Amino acid sequence: MGLVFVRCEAVVQRRGLPGRRAVSADLFRRGGRFILQPRLNSSVLGGDSWLSIVVKRGKTSRWCSDADIAIRSTTSKGKRMAEQFYTVASDSETTGEDKSQLSFPDVAIGIDIGTSKCSVAIWNGHQVELLKNTRNQKGMRSYVMFKDDTLSAGVTGGAAQESAHEERDILSGSAIFNMKRLIGRMDTDEVVQASKTLPFLVQTLGIGVRPFIAALVNNMWRSTTPEEVLAIFLLELKALVEMHLKHPVRNAVLTIPVAFSRFQQTRIERAFAMAGLHVLRLMPEPTAVALLYAQQQQQLMHDNMGSGIEKIALIFNMGAGYSDAAVAATAGGVSQIRALSGCTVGGEDILQNIMRHVLPNFDSLYDGHTVDRIKSMGLLRIATQDAIHKLANQESVDINIDLGNGQKVSKVLDHSEFEQVNRAIFEKCEKIIIQCLVDAKLEPEDINDVILVGGCSKIPRIRSLVLGLCKKEVSYKNIDALEAAVSGAAMEGAIASGVTDPSGSLDLLTIQATPMNLGIRADGNNFAAIIPRNTTVPARRDMLFTTTHDNQTEALIAVYEGEGEQAEDNHLLGYFKIAGIPPAPKGSVEISVCMDIDASNVLRVFAGVVKPQGPAIPPFIEVRMPTLDDGHGWCGQALAKMYGKTIDLAVLPKKLQP
Amino acid sequence: MLRFFGTSAASDHCHLQRRNGSVHHELIRPNHYRPRNVIRCCSTARGRNKDYYQVLGVTVHSTHQEIKEAYRKLQKQHHPDIAGYKGHDYTLLLNEAYKVLTRNLSRHDDGKSRAGLGSGYPRDGYSSWNGPLAVESCPVNCIHWVDSQELPVLEFLSRPQPKEGHGIFGGGWEQPRNVFAAAKNFAKRLQREEQELEREQSSRSHGDADCEAETEAQAGARRRAGEVKEHLRPSIDFGD
Numbered sequence: 089m090g091l092v093f094v095r096c097e098a099v100v101q102r103r104g105l106p107g108r109r110a111v112s113a114d115l116f117r118r119g120g121r122f123i124l125q126p127r128l129n130s131s132v133l134g135g136d137s138w139l140s141i142v143v144k145r146g147k148t149s150r151w152c153s154d155a156d157i158a159i160r161s162t163t164s165k166g167k168r169m170a171e172q173f174y175t176v177a178s179d180s181e182t183t184g185e186d187k188s189q190l191s192f193p194d195v196a197i198g199i200d201i202g203t204s205k206c207s208v209a210i211w212n213g214h215q216v217e218l219l220k221n222t223r224n225q226k227g228m229r230s231y232v233m234f235k236d237d238t239l240s241a242g243v244t245g246g247a248a249q250e251s252a253h254e255e256r257d258i259l260s261g262s263a264i265f266n267m268k269r270l271i272g273r274m275d276t277d278e279v280v281q282a283s284k285t286l287p288f289l290v291q292t293l294g295i296g297v298r299p300f301i302a303a304l305v306n307n308m309w310r311s312t313t314p315e316e317v318l319a320i321f322l323l324e325l326k327a328l329v330e331m332h333l334k335h336p337v338r339n340a341v342l343t344i345p346v347a348f349s350r351f352q353q354t355r356i357e358r359a360f361a362m363a364g365l366h367v368l369r370l371m372p373e374p375t376a377v378a379l380l381y382a383q384q385q386q387q388l389m390h391d392n393m394g395s396g397i398e399k400i401a402l403i404f405n406m407g408a409g410y411s412d413a414a415v416a417a418t419a420g421g422v423s424q425i426r427a428l429s430g431c432t433v434g435g436e437d438i439l440q441n442i443m444r445h446v447l448p449n450f451d452s453l454y455d456g457h458t459v460d461r462i463k464s465m466g467l468l469r470i471a472t473q474d475a476i477h478k479l480a481n482q483e484s485v486d487i488n489i490d491l492g493n494g495q496k497v498s499k500v501l502d503h504s505e506f507e508q509v510n511r512a513i514f515e516k517c518e519k520i521i522i523q524c525l526v527d528a529k530l531e532p533e534d535i536n537d538v539i540l541v542g543g544c545s546k547i548p549r550i551r552s553l554v555l556g557l558c559k560k561e562v563s564y565k566n567i568d569a570l571e572a573a574v575s576g577a578a579m580e581g582a583i584a585s586g587v588t589d590p591s592g593s594l595d596l597l598t599i600q601a602t603p604m605n606l607g608i609r610a611d612g613n614n615f616a617a618i619i620p621r622n623t624t625v626p627a628r629r630d631m632l633f634t635t636t637h638d639n640q641t642e643a644l645i646a647v648y649e650g651e652g653e654q655a656e657d658n659h660l661l662g663y664f665k666i667a668g669i670p671p672a673p674k675g676s677v678e679i680s681v682c683m684d685i686d687a688s689n690v691l692r693v694f695a696g697v698v699k700p701q702g703p704a705i706p707p708f709i710e711v712r713m714p715t716l717d718d719g720h721g722w723c724g725q726a727l728a729k730m731y732g733k734t735i736d737l738a739v740l741p742k743k744l745q746p
Numbered sequence: 747m748l749r750f751f752g753t754s755a756a757s758d759h760c761h762l763q764r765r766n767g768s769v770h771h772e773l774i775r776p777n778h779y780r781p782r783n784v785i786r787c788c789s790t791a792r793g794r795n796k797d798y799y800q801v802l803g804v805t806v807h808s809t810h811q812e813i814k815e816a817y818r819k820l821q822k823q824h825h826p827d828i829a830g831y832k833g834h835d836y837t838l839l840l841n842e843a844y845k846v847l848t849r850n851l852s853r854h855d856d857g858k859s860r861a862g863l864g865s866g867y868p869r870d871g872y873s874s875w876n877g878p879l880a881v882e883s884c885p886v887n888c889i890h891w892v893d894s895q896e897l898p899v900l901e902f903l904s905r906p907q908p909k910e911g912h913g914i915f916g917g918g919w920e921q922p923r924n925v926f927a928a929a930k931n932f933a934k935r936l937q938r939e940e941q942e943l944e945r946e947q948s949s950r951s952h953g954d955a956d957c958e959a960e961t962e963a964q965a966g967a968r969r970r971a972g973e974v975k976e977h978l979r980p981s982i983d984f985g986d
Contacts, residue, residue, distance in 0.1 A: 420818060583828070597825055624844075626834050627841065687833075
């Protein structure tokens with residue numbers, strides 16, 4: 089394809105700054121569009137916006153004003169892009185169709201899939217807008233209803249026409265929910281074990297394979313997978329967004345819990361791919377909140393230069409399935425994540441604890457999934473949920489419910505009892521907050537604001553616990569507890585898609601950190617962390633290893649993620665072998681293992697022999713992790729059984745390193 | 747005699763490589779045929795870096811706050827979210843520099859900043875290039891023969907220096923147009939300043955605390971320079 093190539097002069101403005109300057113650029117013509125590329129020596133940066141372009145050719149010069157220039161940087165195309173280009177619509181040659189495409193650049197939408205509720209937000213050109221479904225809800229229940237041959241998700245309220253019946257229908261066994269807790273988990277996982285009391289069928293064999301999940305359709309259990317359920321839900325969500333935007337949507341920024349393993353992340357990405365969406369960024373939920381906080385602080389201070397007063401916020405997010413904590417330092421629209429921590433406790437656990445408390449023979453009662461039992465279990469769930477919600481605003485609550493089959497529950501629940509029953513959960517929350525503060529090397533006095541988000545942040549005990557740990561009287565008020573994460577995701581979507589905002593409200597950046605240690609198995613069954621947790625992303629670290637046997641020609645690199653000291657306590661992400669190591673006494677070969685995480689959170693592992701050198705050394709190996717697909721509980725054991733310690737590695741002590 | 751190359755030309759056409767026994771360099775050197783990703787994997791530890799002060803555009807005297815601000819400002823330009831994937835390697839370097847510098851600073855964060863001529867001038871050369879020579883293939887006339895004493899001055903001056911700004915205009919970084927003329931000038935001024943300092947010192951009977959602090963502050967820069975000082979025979983390798 090021939091490109092018309094013209095040198096031109098463009099007027100550029102730095103975001104948020106007065107003053108303009110002219111830079112030279114090349115104007116290409118590709119198809120029906122003009123592409124403006126700054127010349128090498130003109131320092132045009134990502135944050136610059138083009139104001140006008142003067143094209144001089146011979147004696148004539150043509151001037152395009154900002155109204156004619158619909159510029160977008162092609163950053164949204166992702167990492168394949170080598171250099172930054174700007175697409176310019178010419179004033180005369182663009183057809184109407186092209187214009188409509190250009191006026192709707194491919195901006196990633198923000199999606200927050202909660203364990204219980206889900207929301208979606210878009211950047212509408214001026215601000216973040218949360219979309220509502222036909223029932224005027226911003227937070228839509230996350231579930232998929234299986235009915236005869238039709239599937240319907242919670243986006244449109246497929247379960248029932250009236251929302252009053254919705255909850256009861258969801259709990260009839262025909263709907264699958266809590267996908268976020270089940271996705272990417274093996275049946276030995278305690279979260280999966282706890283999910284067996286849900287109205288739909290979760291069957292476990294306890295051998296480290298994926299659980300069997302099924303919905304009740306016409307009195308028959310029909311099997312499905314969490315990925316499939318999520319994809320069906322996302323399809324409906326995507327349709328909702330496309331109906332609103334009137335153009336197709338391809339990219340999305342998704343918020344995920346901090347405790348999500350990389351394996352779970354690939355599962356959720358697969359669900360998105362099934363729904364035809366590309367995940368541009370996966371954002372830990374509290375970091376999305378931190379971005380929103382950074383924007384509010386920036387607008388408060390009118391500060392765009394990354395300087396100014398630094399504010400440190402502790403964000404605690406507790407939803408139905410997960411709890412996360414983060415410490416973020418914010419200045420001038422840059423939010424720097426100092427520490428992250430998370431665990432898998434949430435409102436669902438509180439609910440189950442209370443259900444067990446009011447009905448002591450709960451487990452024996454709901455051992456099998458008969459229609460009667462499902463029905464009474466649903467009634468108990470609804471009553472308990474109501475009670476917990478009421479308890480947020482009142483001292484005590486009555487639970488009176490007829491479960492059928494002569495079962496009746498009548499109980500008065502007050503705060504102290506509620507706290508007693510859920511003590512373990514509160515302790516876990518406390519633990520992650522303390523860990524977060526320790527990792528960030530901060531004292532409670534250093535925290536400027538405490539931000540509480542998520543459904544469970546309304547529980548008085550949680551509020552007092554977090555505020556007490558941070559020695560604060562009140563929490564930060566300008567953030568909506570349920571909408572913050574999705575708003576942050578939509579903002580990140582716009583930033584990562586290359587949208588700039590003339591008023592400077594998108595002049596933001598999140599500097600992410602890794603939530604978990606990443607490393608390999610070495611020194612027997614130990615875990616050698618190569619990228620420790622809370623390392624700033626993008627990150628790249630390497631470490632030297634050596635052989636454990638004389639004349640060892642092969643070495644196994646087993647990559648793990650997690651907090652455990654022992655490799656087995658962590659999630660196995662994948663493994664590969666370095667073969668062709670030249671024969672040498674043990675400890676004399678040097679093997680370098682390098683890990684690289686890019687801004688879209690892709691992990692690559694590079695490994696190879698670095699000493700001795702020579703033409704006989706095999707080339708390095710690059711592996712994108714995780715490589716494991718299923719049954720990762722088994723792989724570690726299978727490897728140990730097959731090879732034992734014959735191809736192990738040991739950490740090369742620092743003093744031997746040059 | 748030593749070879750010095752104008753940095754502007756060098757950075758465009760030549761790719762400088764350093765050999766100081768670090769594993770990363772050994773990784774790349776004999777293996778030009780290796781796939782690109784391997785080289786990319788080790789690129790943070792290549793050539794020009796390790797001078798983290800230069801990466802962040804701060805001096806050895808900068809306070810913690812100044813380093814933080816510089817880091818954020820640069821992140822806002824180069825982070826892959828903003829600059830696309832090409833920002834990846836540079837951001838890695840920024841992260842590494844920030845981590846090392848803030849770690850060092852937490853040990854002696856005195857918050858003092860000494861301004862004046864040649865602040866940050868290490869007085870020792872950084873050059874320790876030692877690799878294959880390919881002068882013939884250099885596409886531009888960028889090689890100059892200089893004395894070894896001149897080398898540190900030239901290197902110092904060819905690094906971008908902060909320019910005095912007025913409000914939001916005019917700030918930024920500058921490099922002398924003619925580095926040799928600038929070096930001559932600089933050497934003169936430096937000599938004069940040193941003489942003055944000596945006179946001042948001799949006028950007072952004891953070296954005071956100010957003097958002490960200065961040497962201490964310079965020590966960091968010297969240490970870094972010392973690491974690479976063994977080989978002072980520079981040469982160049984013109985990429986591939």
